[in-house]
Structure formats: C-alpha cells, structure tokens
Amino acid sequence: MKNVVTVILILLTTTHCGSCAKILGVFSAPGRSHYFLGSALMKALAENGHDVTMISSFGEKKPPKTKGTYRDIVVTEVLENIQEMQKQQKMNMFDRENMNPFISTVFLGYMMPKILEPTLQNKEVQELIHSNETFDVVIVEQFMNDGEKALATHFKAPLIVMSTVGTNFWINTIVGNPGPLSYIPMVMVEYSVPMTFCERLTNTLLYVFAQTFFSLVVHPNQNANIKKNIPNGPDLSDVLYNASLVLMNSHPSLNQPVPYVPNMIDIGGFHVKPSKKLPQDLQEFLDNAKDGVIYFSMGSNLKSADFPPEKRDSILRAFSKLKEQVLWKWEEDVLPGQPKNVKLSKWLPQQDILAHPNVKLFITHGGFLSTTETVYYGVPILAIPIFGDQKLNARTAMNNGFGLVLPYSEITEEKLTQSIKEILNNSKYKENAKKISENFHDRQVSPMETAIYWVEYVIRHKGAPHLRVAALDLPWYQYYLVDVIGFLVLVSAVISYISYYLVRTVCKKICNKRKSKKLKKK
Structure with missing residues (x-):
C-alpha cells in the first residue's frame, strides 16, 4: 500500500512539474490601474501552478500564496522619473481635460523613454537579462513600451501582449487587425458612432499623425534603448509584429463590436473578484x-x-x-x-x-x-x-x-x-x-479562465504561429492594395488613352474623307 501511495505522489509531482511554466510579466506603466490588471493575471497564473516573475513599478507588499512561485522585480525608477517630471512641470492632472488629441499623442511619445529606459536599466532587470534564465512565455502590457517586447526575443520565448484598454491603433498595427477609421474612433477622442464627416476627418488625420510620429520619433528612440540595454538586442521592427497573442481587456457588452483576427482574445472583467465582506x-x-x-x-x-x-x-x-x-x-x-x-x-x-x-x-x-x-x-x-x-x-x-x-x-x-x-x-x-x-x-467560462487557457495554449503550441495572419508579412502598399490599385489605374489610363487615340484617329479620317468629297464636288 505504501508503494502505491509513493507511486501516486511521484506521478502527481511529475505531472505538476511537466505542466508548470516559467512566465515573465512586464507591466512597468506607472499607473496603479495598469498594475492591478497585470498583477491580477500574473497572480492567477502563479495560483495555477506556474512560476511567475513580475516586473512592475509597484510590487506586492506581501508575497501572494500560490501553488507556483511569484517573484517581484520592482522598478522604482519609473515612478521617480514621472513624479520628477510632474514636479518640474507643475502638472495637475485635471488640467489635461481639454488637451488636444494631437498634443496628447506627442505627450505620450515624450513619456515613453521615461518608462522604457529606467525599466531596462534597472539593476535587477539587468541581472535577469544577463543571467542564463529562460522563460516559456513573456507577457508585456501594450502601453508606451514597445521596446520591452525585445525581452521575449532575448529570452527566446513567445510574446503575449495585453491591452488594458481594449483594441486601438497600437494593437491593430502589430497583429494586422483591420480597424476601419470610418467607424472605429481613436482612443484619444470621444466620438460616438456613427461619426460625422468632420469627426471621421479628424479621426483619419489623427491616425496618420500618430502613425507618422511613432514611426519617425518614438520607435527609433525605443530601438536605440533596446540596442543600448540588451546584449545583441534585436531591431524593434523584428519584435514589433511578433506577438503570438493579444489579451484584450474588453467585451462586446462594454465596447463597440469590432473585427478581431484569431489571436485577439476578449478577457474584459478578468480582474474582478467575488465580493468580500467590508470593513x-x-x-x-x-x-x-x-x-x-x-x-x-x-x-x-x-x-x-x-x-x-x-x-x-x-x-x-x-x-x-x-x-x-x-x-x-x-x-x-x-x-x-x-x-x-x-x-x-x-x-x-x-x-x-x-x-x-x-x-x-x-x-x-x-x-x-x-x-x-x-x-x-x-x-x-x-x-x-x-x-x-x-x-x-x-x-x-x-x-x-x-x-x-x-x-x-x-x-x-x-x-x-x-x-x-x-x-x-x-x-x-x-x-x-x-x-x-x-x-x-453571459459567458461560457469566466474571463480569468479564458486568459489562463490562452496563455497556456501559446506555451503548449510553441507560440501558436498558426494564429498569425498573413497581413503581417505584407508591406503596407500590398496590404492596402496600393500596387493593385495603381496597376488598375495605369491600365485604365492606357486603355482610355488608346481608346481616345483610336476614336480621335477614326474621327479625323472620317472628317478628312468628308472634306475630300466636298473638294471633289467643287
């Protein structure tokens, strides 16, 4: 009987070790609401038996009791940077109520280095980067920190992105998701659907401005940070479109229904816990x-x-x-x-x-x-x-x-x-x-169960490349059929010109014949 019990215990232990994974979470945004979401997911994964490392600006006062392990790396420099910036500029958050969305975009771009650089340069983060440690998956919040995605490439792990505000132009771009500007407002504006002509015009101009600003200013800065702080750091362009999965903090009951590619998963409300007795x-x-x-x-x-x-x-x-x-x-x-x-x-x-x-x-x-x-x-x-x-x-x-x-x-x-x-x-x-x-x-399973299932799905399927859409491999002019439209316009122009030339030539000949007949009669 003792031998049977021993065998069962060995099998259970082996099963647990075989199913647990090493997971790195990066949620360095200096907002507590962002941290609440990240920590809720990472603690749930640890509770499910995984070994979790969490990089954040806050950290847990008491280590959570979980089946797996939970390790905090607290990047205090990020908060210090933001607080110093607010002190210098004498910022009152209420003054941002009427900030122009174009200026807000530039403001976010200005904030990004103050989050990314101290995160990557943090002593414990650098020790982790230079260690021989490996991870089965890296989860990064999509918020002013594209350079942090390079950690997934560095650790040779699949990348999962989590959006704390649902889908937006940041997310749509990196996974090849369609986001028609005709009925999907940018996150910085408050337009209702359907939008007026002026709102659609502003929405389009803001999108073009944001994409241009990120491409020419923000991303080169992030790329320089990667090269500076990660050994043999990859180019940002090589990691930016490499997400295996996007976990969306959204749900159709809350958000406008929009198109999703297969690797975008709704988990809105995953952080809400059963209510407890109040003090x-x-x-x-x-x-x-x-x-x-x-x-x-x-x-x-x-x-x-x-x-x-x-x-x-x-x-x-x-x-x-x-x-x-x-x-x-x-x-x-x-x-x-x-x-x-x-x-x-x-x-x-x-x-x-x-x-x-x-x-x-x-x-x-x-x-x-x-x-x-x-x-x-x-x-x-x-x-x-x-x-x-x-x-x-x-x-x-x-x-x-x-x-x-x-x-x-x-x-x-x-x-x-x-x-x-x-x-x-x-x-x-x-x-x-x-x-x-x-x-x-009204869902089949809870949003947290959905989140855990899909994280483990990506681990099981080694990055789940079968969920990746072909749009990510196309240059922009092919994705938007600019070359096809250009070809059709050119062909139409050539056909129109040839048709015009033939008609003109025929008409000219007919006119010449009529003129010659009139001359003969005279």
Whole structure:
C-alpha cells in the first residue's frame, strides 16, 4: 500500500512539474490601474501552478500564496522619473481635460523613454537579462513600451501582449487587425458612432499623425534603448509584429463590436473578484443608509484632493442637499466644509462597495477598470472624464443608457445636482445597467479562465504561429492594395488613352474623307 501511495505522489509531482511554466510579466506603466490588471493575471497564473516573475513599478507588499512561485522585480525608477517630471512641470492632472488629441499623442511619445529606459536599466532587470534564465512565455502590457517586447526575443520565448484598454491603433498595427477609421474612433477622442464627416476627418488625420510620429520619433528612440540595454538586442521592427497573442481587456457588452483576427482574445472583467465582506465601519455605513449611497471616486491616478476650491465647494454644496449618504475617496485627512452625509476615506475597496445593494450611483472619472466594475455589478454612473480613454468610456456609458456625462469644466452645484437626481429618479439608468451587466456575465467560462487557457495554449503550441495572419508579412502598399490599385489605374489610363487615340484617329479620317468629297464636288 505504501508503494502505491509513493507511486501516486511521484506521478502527481511529475505531472505538476511537466505542466508548470516559467512566465515573465512586464507591466512597468506607472499607473496603479495598469498594475492591478497585470498583477491580477500574473497572480492567477502563479495560483495555477506556474512560476511567475513580475516586473512592475509597484510590487506586492506581501508575497501572494500560490501553488507556483511569484517573484517581484520592482522598478522604482519609473515612478521617480514621472513624479520628477510632474514636479518640474507643475502638472495637475485635471488640467489635461481639454488637451488636444494631437498634443496628447506627442505627450505620450515624450513619456515613453521615461518608462522604457529606467525599466531596462534597472539593476535587477539587468541581472535577469544577463543571467542564463529562460522563460516559456513573456507577457508585456501594450502601453508606451514597445521596446520591452525585445525581452521575449532575448529570452527566446513567445510574446503575449495585453491591452488594458481594449483594441486601438497600437494593437491593430502589430497583429494586422483591420480597424476601419470610418467607424472605429481613436482612443484619444470621444466620438460616438456613427461619426460625422468632420469627426471621421479628424479621426483619419489623427491616425496618420500618430502613425507618422511613432514611426519617425518614438520607435527609433525605443530601438536605440533596446540596442543600448540588451546584449545583441534585436531591431524593434523584428519584435514589433511578433506577438503570438493579444489579451484584450474588453467585451462586446462594454465596447463597440469590432473585427478581431484569431489571436485577439476578449478577457474584459478578468480582474474582478467575488465580493468580500467590508470593513466594519464601511459595512455599517452602507447597511444603515436607508435612502441609499452614492459612491464617489476619481480613480488611482486622479486625486479628488486636487480639485480646485471652487469645484470642490460646488460638489460639497450639491452633496449637502441630498438625502442619500455619500462615500467619497478623499486623499487627505480633512475636507473643509464636509457635510454630515459625506463619509471620507483615503482608500476604499471599490469592487466590494459596488457589490452592496444600497449603492445607487457611482460618480467616477470613467476609467476602464471603474467602468468594467460598475457594469459587473449593474450600478449606473455619472462620469466626469478627464483624459485618455475616459471620455470615450463615458460617452459609451451614456450611449448605452446606464450613465450620464458631466464635463469637468462644467461642474457647478446646479448641474451636478440635476445630473444626480436625473439618474436616481429615472429608473431607465438602473434598468440599463442591469441589462448590460447580464450581457457582461453571459459567458461560457469566466474571463480569468479564458486568459489562463490562452496563455497556456501559446506555451503548449510553441507560440501558436498558426494564429498569425498573413497581413503581417505584407508591406503596407500590398496590404492596402496600393500596387493593385495603381496597376488598375495605369491600365485604365492606357486603355482610355488608346481608346481616345483610336476614336480621335477614326474621327479625323472620317472628317478628312468628308472634306475630300466636298473638294471633289467643287
């Protein structure tokens, strides 16, 4: 009997070791919302028995307990760089509300080296690069960091890209996915579909500008960083279009339905976990709110405490007139003029709060994580978008009937009060939120299970090259049939010219014959 047990244990151990993989995740973006998504995926992979290494700007305070291993490499230099830049430029994130999308594109290009270079030059990252360590797959977030994809080539591993904001021109370009500008807005704009002629014109010009700017400025800089920091570093052009898979933080219930090539997989909502019991003070606050609760948070990058005094006071006056309780993520110890019905906290467990039945409204900046979580729990929103994809997400929520948009520049006591009462008193917003939530949940398997399956699929199939579309091997003029169109135009021109020449010659001969006949008669 002991021998049988020993054999079983050996078989189980062998099976586990045979199925576990070494996975490198690179999520160096200095935004906590980006880190939340990356860490959720990497911890789930470790929980599934894989050995995970995570490069990020934050890291875990306590190592997660998993079946596999989880190793953090924290690149603190990235955050330091961004904070120093903000300090020098005296940046207030709320000032970016009306930033021109063309300027936003240049701003992102300026930010990229401040993320890529310190990541690759980090001491622990360099030790990893110069070690003999190998990985079965490398997962890189698609966000201002194309040069980090060279780590997959360096470690001779398949590359998986994760998009934290759904599909966009960055993603479509690297996997050969069609993205018609006629009905797919760029991520920097807030256009509804269908777009007007002027919106389609701006959308097209922005796309051309972004592609040109990236090709001539951003990518050469990234390529230089690769050569400088990775031994025998490959050219960016050799790694840019080498993604085996793209995990999309999106879903048709949230995002506009668009075409996908086979290696683009929707996993929107994968980071949402089953709700847990709230801390006692929050639980009592929510349970005892007989008229309901309004939850207010501007996310992890924007801070409510940075509201100018006139905006803050307008918000406070509007809240003070409500019968509902307000739970506000406020980053300082004191809120001047705080009404009795407002409770403050520097940190709040957002998902668990949204799960509470007494939460009637979520006032949010419209970030994609917050939008996803509010849809998951079926809570209407009032969006105050500032930058990035927030305006597009807010417009989508409004078009889908589960929210309203209040531009930051238009916040007044009257407009805020009116917007809140419209959502609370009109049942259509709650009904639409519940309907979209049902669509969001209606899947064969959970989004996290989908993500893990496809990561392991790429490992099993050595990069899954059969999912790669032929478009990636075509130069741009062949992909867009410029050569074919040019040939057809040329042939048409030649045929037209020959036809014109023949007709002209025939007509000339006929005219000459008529003239000669007239001369003979004379």
